[in-house]
Amino acid sequence: MAGFDKVVTTYEDAMSGLQDGMTVLAGGFGLCGIPENLIAEIKRLQTKNLTIVSNNCGVDGFGLGILLEDKQVSKMVSSYVGENALFEKQLLNGELDVELTPQGTLAEKMRAGGAGIPAFYTATGVGTPVAEGKDTRFFNGREYLLEESITGDFAIVKGWKADRYGNVIYRHTAQNFNPLAATAGKITVVEVEELVEVGELDPAHIHTPGIYVDRVIVGTFEKRIENRTTSE
Amino acid sequence: MALSRDQMAIRVARELQDGYYVNLGIGIPTLVANFIPDGMDVMLQSENGLLGMGTFPSEANVDADMINAGKQTVTAVSGSSIFSSAESFAMIRGGHVDLTVLGAFEVDVSGNIASWMIPNKLIKGMGGAMDLVAGADNIIVTMTHASKGGDSKLLEVCSLPLTGKGCIKKVLTDLAWLEIENGAFVLKERAPGVSIEEIQAKTQGRLIVPDHVPEMVF
Numbered sequence: 001m002a003g004f005d006k007v008v009t010t011y012e013d014a015m016s017g018l019q020d021g022m023t024v025l026a027g028g029f030g031l032c033g034i035p036e037n038l039i040a041e042i043k044r045l046q047t048k049n050l051t052i053v054s055n056n057c058g059v060d061g062f063g064l065g066i067l068l069e070d071k072q073v074s075k076m077v078s079s080y081v082g083e084n085a086l087f088e089k090q091l092l093n094g095e096l097d098v099e100l101t102p103q104g105t106l107a108e109k110m111r112a113g114g115a116g117i118p119a120f121y122t123a124t125g126v127g128t129p130v131a132e133g134k135d136t137r138f139f140n141g142r143e144y145l146l147e148e149s150i151t152g153d154f155a156i157v158k159g160w161k162a163d164r165y166g167n168v169i170y171r172h173t174a175q176n177f178n179p180l181a182a183t184a185g186k187i188t189v190v191e192v193e194e195l196v197e198v199g200e201l202d203p204a205h206i207h208t209p210g211i212y213v214d215r216v217i218v219g220t221f222e223k224r225i226e227n228r229t230t231s232e
Numbered sequence: 233m234a235l236s237r238d239q240m241a242i243r244v245a246r247e248l249q250d251g252y253y254v255n256l257g258i259g260i261p262t263l264v265a266n267f268i269p270d271g272m273d274v275m276l277q278s279e280n281g282l283l284g285m286g287t288f289p290s291e292a293n294v295d296a297d298m299i300n301a302g303k304q305t306v307t308a309v310s311g312s313s314i315f316s317s318a319e320s321f322a323m324i325r326g327g328h329v330d331l332t333v334l335g336a337f338e339v340d341v342s343g344n345i346a347s348w349m350i351p352n353k354l355i356k357g358m359g360g361a362m363d364l365v366a367g368a369d370n371i372i373v374t375m376t377h378a379s380k381g382g383d384s385k386l387l388e389v390c391s392l393p394l395t396g397k398g399c400i401k402k403v404l405t406d407l408a409w410l411e412i413e414n415g416a417f418v419l420k421e422r423a424p425g426v427s428i429e430e431i432q433a434k435t436q437g438r439l440i441v442p443d444h445v446p447e448m449v450f
Contacts, residue, residue: 029280029317030303032296055317082356091355098355103279104321104363111318123366124325127344127397130362160297172314174297176281179316207316223296229304231288 006166006216007195011041014189014217018047018154025110025152025181026054026064030083031226033174034063035191037219038156043067053077053150055106055177057087062224071095077150079103083226102130105147107180113149114183114212122147155185158221159192159208163199166190166213167206175207182208191219234406235423239450240374242267243404244333247372248274255279255324255364257334258302260374264333275309277329279360281320284312301360321360325367332368334361336375336400338390341437343400343412345373346392358395365396377405377434384436386410386417407431409448416440421448 008014015038018024024042028034039058042050043066050073057076058065067073068086075097081087090096101109102124112120121144125131135146157178160171168190170178182188190208195218235243241263248254248268255277256262265285268274276285278300285300286307293307300306308314323329336347345365348358365371378384386403403410408431409421416438422431424447432439 030299032280032299032303078357080357080359088355100355100357102358102362103317103360104325104367107317107321122325124363126366128362128394129349130358172295172297172308173278173281173299175314175316177317180318225294225296225299225305226303227299227305228294229288229306230291230294232291 004165015041021049022153023051025155027157027178027181029176035156035158049074051075059083109150110180110184113151119148151184155181155188157182157190161194162192162216166210168208179208182212189215252330254331259335261333284309332371336373340387340390343398344390345395346390347395349393365399372402377407386435388437
């Protein structure tokens with residue numbers, strides 16, 4: 001099945017081709033559903049001057065937060081970055097640029113980018129600092145902002161199960177931004193907990209069809225919990 | 233007496249209706265989930281991609297892959313659905329959520345809301361708040377009426393960078409229930425024992441006080 005076999009066995013191969021100055025789209029919400037081993041590989045590679053597009057930037061010492069330690073990130077595109085003291089320090093020092101983007105707009109930028117739509121109008125952010133410098137237009141009497149889509153040189157994605165063809169399903173709310181990032185990377189790398197046989201996943205239940213996926217790797221995950229809350 | 237956080241949640245819960253899909257923000261809005269009337273079916277939307285959020289899990293059922301928008305571990309109710317962030321905000325932006333409850337720093341008489349940024353002090357980001365206020369028709373803002381220093385949060389014009397423009401019509405503070413109509417706050421209800429004079433003194437934006445302003449009953 002060589003033609004559609006997307007599986008790679010080393011993280012070195014998984015992130016092969018990543019270069020300084022590239023844009024990387026990352027799935028995950030907080031620490032939930034983040035491609036933790038692919039992030040660790042980017043740290044090992046010491047690639048610099050990266051633009052990272054991700055809803056959040058991990059926490060100090062885990063997730064995307066580890067890429068700040070050696071100043072590998074020059075720009076973050078995120079909706080919320082409040083969990084990370086090092087991020088705030090580098091931002092205030094001018095070592096890091098951040099483009100704060102409303103969460104739904106960020107999701108749609110990736111979705112549209114992956115779907116070949118270069119820009120879209122949304123009411124989100126009209127009259128706020130997000131609207132500065134952007135075109136606006138009225139439709140049916142309401143004002144909308146023109147937001148440009150996002151694509152990346154790489155997309156790094158965390159799935160639950162995949163087959164060799166790169167068909168992926170996500171587990172619970174670890175889905176979040178992952179299927180959107182997966183569509184919008186020139187090279188999309190998915191790390192999963194489990195590789196299953198081709199044909200084992202129900203075709204109607206696949207979240208990310210293999211056409212979007214270039215590489216699949218099986219990893220083991222810490223799955224750190226950011227805010228453990230129980231009823232007891 | 234100013235309302236407690238629980239009393240604020242109880243007052244907001246009176247706006248719920250059977251069959252509502254509701255998005256609750258972080259803080260006091262989250263408490264509303266504790267006061268859904270018996271026999272009423274309400275489904276909670278969490279913008280990270282969960283419709284039908286349940287209670288917090290038992291220690292044995294904690295699952296790192298099951299969280300809410302506040303990054304807390306949660307459960308999903310029977311009949312829930314889970315989806316991507318794009319799908320989640322399609323629901324929100326498309327106006328499919330029946331009620332959105334969220335906090336704010338300031339609201340003004342034009343229905344503008346500021347809730348995400350204090351220049352040179354707080355740069356955490358807006359998360360989903362801008363999408364929520366732009367997409368919802370029915371929004372309740374919950375906040376204290378004035379800051380600890382006594383500065384009004386109900387203003388003629390918001391002083392902080394906006395989250396949304398002209399989108400707020402209902403505000404519940406610890407002192408009063410107000411609705412925004414024709415460029416003014418209209419005082420609809422007051423907290424038990426809180427005088428109209430106190431509310432007037434703590435409201436900087438134009439305030440209309442009808443002849444009769446009932447006290448809330450708890």
